[in-house]
């Protein structure tokens with residue numbers, strides 16, 4: 001990344017932190033043993049994986065045997081959801097929400113094609129699911145409820161503890177996609193009350209390509225790939241030792257720094273939101289005003305296309321995103337923004353700015369300097385914005 005660039009896309013991914021990389025390097029170099037080998041090199045790798053598992057378990061406040069390392073958040077979600085749904089044999093019912101990541105929505109769609117039944121619950125205009133609706137949707141054959149902790153587009157937080165309690169009272173398993181939450185929120189499984197959850201390393205300064213699945217002791221799952229007996233039989237395949245070491249260090253770092261990180265991000269996020277709302281006519285913030293991730297600013301600007309905004313920012317080496325695959329009126333709008341009812345004349349002009357550890361006030365000032373005139377210029381050319 002050019003040194004003058006402003007990176008405002010931490011919700012998409014983060015760079016590997018130097019402390020994380022340093023911990024990984026020996027296992028990308030001389031310590032290349034296979035944890036299944038009985039000799040000393042293999043046993044050193046085995047110890048590294050088991051040490052990483054213990055460190056993750058301490059942060060999540062669970063037993064190391066409840067931690068499974070995977071290749072990404074998507075795999076952890078697939079394994080948790082399909083694994084639980086299929087373990088009992090036959091077919092069953094699953095409840096989820098309209099604003100889940102596609103890793104969840106496409107997984108439940110696949111289960112539906114295989115004969116399971118799915119209830120997709122709506123959310124409020126702020127993007128929050130009503131726990132009473134979750135409770136009302138439970139049927140005798142409901143096997144699983146899957147509700148994300150924090151939304152990847154609008155940053156809204158869901159009442160997962162309340163939903164987990166409802167699930168427990170009704171003897172239903174509860175899964176949560178916590179991929180965006182790690183870093184900003186405590187992922188204490190005792191407090192959350194989940195049966196299973198998913199994390200992804202690249203959202204909290206570990207590399208892309210490593211994830212974690214927590215699965216409560218005694219929960220049966222059907223494994224999704226066959227092979228060796230690694231990861232307590234939950235996930236066959238030789239362990240990715242350096243990445244597993246990296247994700248453990250990154251999770252510990254995030255855990256220790258959480259309060260400072262949140263204060264840092266929230267201050268910058270508020271500066272961004274205040275500045276942009278004040279300087280751009282016909283702008284709105286999406287998601288809940290307070291129940292949101294501290295680093296997420298998601299805005300819509302009337303009558304413009306996000307693609308034009310993002311390209312204009314990119315030309316100034318300011319990297320942001322829309323938060324979804326669709327940024328153009330020629331494509332379907334984001335399912336999240338559709339579910340929360342963002343008006344048609346705003347929905348295509350939606351941009352996500354997500355700050356991180358290395359974001360500074362000067363970065364925010366650069367965005368505030370450049371983005372409002374850019375949007376105003378685009379709005380001046382837009383028949384929709386001009387009509388108001």
Ligand code: PLP
Nearest residue numbers: 072073074101103152179180200
């Ligand atoms: N769930 C959420 C909420 C996400 O934001 C993402 C990634 O953007 C994923 C799941 C998928 O994680 P991964 O990229 O590790 O597969």
